[in-house]
Structures are given as structure tokens and as C-alpha cells.
Amino acid sequence: xxxxxxxxxxxxxxxxxxxxxxxxxxxxxxxxxxxxxxxxxxxxxxxxxxxxxxxxxxxxxxxxxxxxxxxxxxxxxxxxxxxxxxxxxxxxxxxxxxxxxxxxxxxxxxxxxxxxxxxxxxxxxxxxxxxxxxxxxxxxxxxxxxxxxxxxxxxxxxxxxxxxxxxxxxxxxxxxxxxxxxxxxxxxxxxxxxxxxxxxxxxxxxxxxxxxxxxxxxxxxxxxxxxxxxxxxxxxxxxxxxxxxxxxxxxxxxxxxxxxxxxxxxxxxxxxxxxxxxxxxxxxxxxxxxxxxxxxxxxxxxxxxxxxxxxxxxxxxxxxxxxxxxxxxxxxxxxxxxxxxxxxxxxxxxxxxxxxxxxxxxxxxxxxxxxxxxxxxxxxxxxxxxxxxxxxxxxxxxxxxxxxxxxxxxxxxxxxx
Ligand SMILES: Cc1cc2nc3c(=O)[nH]c(=O)nc-3n(C[C@H](O)[C@H](O)[C@H](O)COP(=O)(O)OP(=O)(O)OC[C@H]3O[C@@H](n4cnc5c(N)ncnc54)[C@H](O)[C@@H]3O)c2cc1C
Numbered sequence: 345x346x347x348x349x350x351x352x353x354x355x356x357x358x359x360x361x362x363x364x365x366x367x368x369x370x371x372x373x374x375x376x377x378x379x380x381x382x383x384x385x386x387x388x389x390x391x392x393x394x395x396x397x398x399x400x401x402x403x404x405x406x407x408x409x410x411x412x413x414x415x416x417x418x419x420x421x422x423x424x425x426x427x428x429x430x431x432x433x434x435x436x437x438x439x440x441x442x443x444x445x446x447x448x449x450x451x452x453x454x455x456x457x458x459x460x461x462x463x464x465x466x467x468x469x470x471x472x473x474x475x476x477x478x479x480x481x482x483x484x485x486x487x488x489x490x491x492x493x494x495x496x497x498x499x500x501x502x503x504x505x506x507x508x509x510x511x512x513x514x515x516x517x518x519x520x521x522x523x524x525x526x527x528x529x530x531x532x533x534x535x536x537x538x539x540x541x542x543x544x545x546x547x548x549x550x551x552x553x554x555x556x557x558x559x560x561x562x563x564x565x566x567x568x569x570x571x572x573x574x575x576x577x578x579x580x581x582x583x584x585x586x587x588x589x590x591x592x593x594x595x596x597x598x599x600x601x602x603x604x605x606x607x608x609x610x611x612x613x614x615x616x617x618x619x620x621x622x623x624x625x626x627x628x629x630x631x632x633x634x635x636x637x638x639x640x641x642x643x644x645x646x647x648x649x650x651x652x653x654x655x656x657x658x659x660x661x662x663x664x665x666x667x668x669x670x671x672x673x674x675x676x677x678x679x680x681x682x683x684x685x686x687x688x689x690x691x692x693x694x695x696x697x698x699x700x701x702x703x704x705x706x707x708x709x710x711x712x713x714x715x716x717x718x719x720x721x722x723x724x725x726x727x728x729x730x731x732x733x734x735x736x737x738x739x740x741x742x743x744x745x746x747x748x749x750x751x752x753x754x755x756x757x758x759x760x761x
Pocket of ligand 1: 354355356357358359360377378379380384386387388389390391392472473474475507508509510511513531575620623638639640641644647650651652653654656
């Protein structure tokens with residue numbers, strides 16, 4: 345490890361690994377650090393088709409195509425009465441290769457991205473924890489970290505990219521995180537072997553199933569080796585009101601989702617229950633002098649549409665271009681480093697609105713699209729992540745009146761504490 349780099353990237357998830365690969369590939373001395381030993385476990389297994397373009401740019405499409413990851417060709421919704429929608433087949437919307445994506449075991453997927461960053465020239469160190477970001481006022485100048493050997497080191501950088509996920513080191517330090525008070529959700533999830541698999545092209549679909557009271561929903565994500573990821577999402581207060589352990593809460597809600605119970609009838613649970621609490625928030629700004637936030641470190645909305653990894657890769661790509669540009673111009677100001685954020689926010693806000701629609705109990709996508717068949721294409725665009733073009737917002741001219749005001753943000757986290 346050198347004493348100084350052009351760019352230090354904090355966090356070895358999809359955002360950090362993608363950004364490190366691109367900045368290193370452009371010829372800048374780049375350090376990527378991850379606190380855990382890789383490969384490491386992580387939630388977030390279902391990808392959106394529009395990740396394709398970042399994979400293409402990173403040069404890992406062939407590896408993904410020849411991988412063991414399950415191919416995901418559609419997404420399907422099961423309503424509170426147990427009735428399944430017709431699957432949204434991505435290829436019906438766009439016949440190209442980019443309509444196929446994958447359900448990934450994140451330990452393997454993130455490791456692939458990690459190896460790619462190393463191959464592109466980034467210095468990659470796992471078991472290396474950033475314990476402090478050096479800030480002179482608002483300006484980042486480097487980090488203090490502990491290495492795998494337990495040594496504490498200071499490393500200087502012209503730019504620090506914070507991709508530390510929900511730790512969001514810089515935004516927490518500067519009190520920039522704003523939670524969404526109307527999306528106080530939690531998740532409980534686990535893994536099954538031998539769960540039902542549809543035949544043919546439906547075998548890799550993500551299925552989203554409502555519980556019978558429409559209060560909560562489950563994800564059903566078929567992974568390789570006959571393992572299926574099954575997760576419950578609901579309001580944090582309601583889900584844990586009984587103070588029962590997560591396993592019990594999960595089982596109680598499973599009994600309220602007969603379609604899912606049937607899928608799991610012959611399955612064996614092969615992992616413990618995992619819990620994530622209150623995960624919807626956004627940082628007030630994406631960059632300062634010498635630093636930029638990407639992926640979950642910048643914000644996270646809700647897992648319903650599997651947008652997290654796509655947003656991580658997209659922000660990595662957009663921010664990396666700004667970092668490369670800033671380093672070349674020798675101007676690492678907030679303005680240059682955050683120049684991508686307005687365009688990203690515009691697109692991400694459309695997914696936020698779609699989330700609001702999903703959580704509006706009276707709203708039905710099926711009924712809405714039956715009334716407005718002209719929006720089916722626009723809707724599919726949003727579901728695949730094609731959100732960065734003029735007109736991607738058109739569906740909301742008709743959907744807005746139905747949506748409860750779930751898109752706002754609250755007072756600073758620290759002020760709440
Ligand atoms: C319940 C739930 C379900 C989800 N389901 C999906 C899904 O199906 N599909 C989808 O696309 N997304 C999903 N997501 C979202 C997805 O998990 C994230 O959006 C995605 O992992 C973000 O990637 P990232 O690289 O920004 O952060 P991460 O993947 O979290 O990576 C950040 C890394 O930074 C490291 N780090 C943290 N602090 C330090 C430090 N001090 N020093 C060094 N390293 C550090 C962490 O160890 C971690 O490896 C889900 C999220 C939740 C909560």
C-alpha cells in the first residue's frame with residue numbers, strides 16, 4: 345500500500361468495486377479497501393436488467409454469462425388474494441441481450457467485481473477497515489485505516505469515494521443522512537433448498553407476494569444450487585410490535601401468504617434468519633471537496649424493485665466519470681465531483697414514486713394498466729431500470745393522483761436522536 349493515491353475507494357460492494365475498476369482503468373493510482381474478508385455475505389441478490397450496460401463497460405459480461413448464477417428473465421407479482429399477475433417478461437419489451445439478467449449470490453458476485461477491480465489496476469485490500477476520513481473542514485484529504493495485520497496507517501488521497509454502504513462513513517460524520525419517515529420498513533429473510541421452481545423461462549423469475557392483509561410482502565428469489573432466498577418486508581413498528589423473535593414473525597406472516605407456503609411445502613430451510621431495519625434514507629448531497637458518495641452510502645430506497653445493486657453500479661459509473669474528469673483537470677471540487685447527481689436523482693425519484701404506488705393500499709397496478717394500456721411500456725422501463733431518458737416520467741401524469749405522499753424525507757438523523 346502506498347502512502348498516497350489519486351483515489352481511495354471505501355467499501356468492496358458493487359459500488360466501490362465498479363468505481364475502483366473504472367478510475368484505475370483510466371490510469372489513476374487507486375486504492376480499494378474492504379473491512380471484511382472477501383468473499384463476504386450480503387443481501388441484495390436480484391439484479392435489474394439495466395445493470396447490463398455497466399457490466400459491459402466493466403468487461404464482465406462473458407464471465408456473468410458463463411457463471412452459475414440463475415438467469416432472471418421476468419418479475420411477477422402475487423396479490424393479497426393469492427392471484428399471480430402475468431409475468432413482466434423483459435424480452436417482450438426489448439428483444440436484445442440486455443433483457444436477461446441474473447439472480448446472484450452476492451458473495452460470489454461481489455468477489456467477481458473485486459477481482460475485476462484488481463485486474464484493472466486498483467490496489468485491493470480486504471480486512472482493511474477505514475476508521476477515519478481526514479476532513480479539513482468539508483474537504484477530504486485521505487483516510488486512517490487498520491490493515492489485516494492490525495497496523496494503523498494514514499493514507500492520503502486527492503479524492504475519497506465513499507462506497508461504504510449503509511455505514512455511509514462521510515455522510516454520517518457530516519450529518520447528511522435523511523431517513524424517509526414514511527418508509528420505516530424492516531426485512532427478515534432466510535434461504536431454502538428444494539423450494540418450488542417453475543419450468544422453463546419462469547424458473548429464474550423474482551416473485552413478489554403480498555400477505556393476505558396486504559400489510560407485508562415477501563420476495564422469492566431463485567439462486568443457483570437449488571437455493572431460494574425468501575424475505576419478508578413490512579413496517580418496522582407493526583412487524584416487531586409483538587416482540588416475538590424474527591423467526592416467529594416470519595412464520596406468522598408466512599401463514600398469511602398461502603401461495604408462498606405452497607412453494608415452500610417441500611423445502612428445507614438452510615440458513616438462520618437475517619434482519620435489516622429501517623433502510624430508506626438519502627444523503628442531502630452527493631459530494632464535497634475531495635469526496636463523493638455512491639451506492640448505499642448516498643442513499644437507499646426500498647428493496648421492492650431490486651434497484652439497489654443497479655443504483656450502486658450506476659452511481660459508481662456516473663461518479664467515476666466525474667472523478668476521472670476532476671483528476672485530469674486537477675479540480676476536485678464538490679461541483680465537479682457531484683456533477684452527476686442531479687441526473688441520477690431525477691431517475692431515482694421515478695423509482696421512489698413507483699415504491700409509493702406499491703405501498704398505497706388502494707392502488708392496483710393491474711387495474712391502473714388496464715385503464716392505461718398506453719403506459720405498459722413506460723412501466724416496464726421503470727421495472728428494468730431504464731429511467732434516465734426524457735419521458736421516463738410520463739406514466740406519473742396519470743399515476744400521481746393515486747399515490748399517497750410517501751416520497752418525502754425527514755429531519756436530519758442526528759436531530760432525531
Ligand atoms: C432487505 C434488503 C433486500 C435487498 N434486496 C435487493 C435486491 O434483491 N436487489 C438489489 O439490487 N438490491 C437489493 N438490496 C440493496 C442492496 O443490498 C444494496 O443496495 C447494495 O448492496 C449496495 O451496494 P454498495 O456497494 O453501495 O454497498 P454494500 O454492498 O453494502 O458494500 C459496502 C461495503 O463497505 C464495507 N465497509 C463498510 N464500512 C467500512 C469501513 N469502515 N471500512 C472498509 N469497508 C467498509 C462493507 O463491509 C461492505 O462490504 C436489498 C437491501 C436490503 C436491505
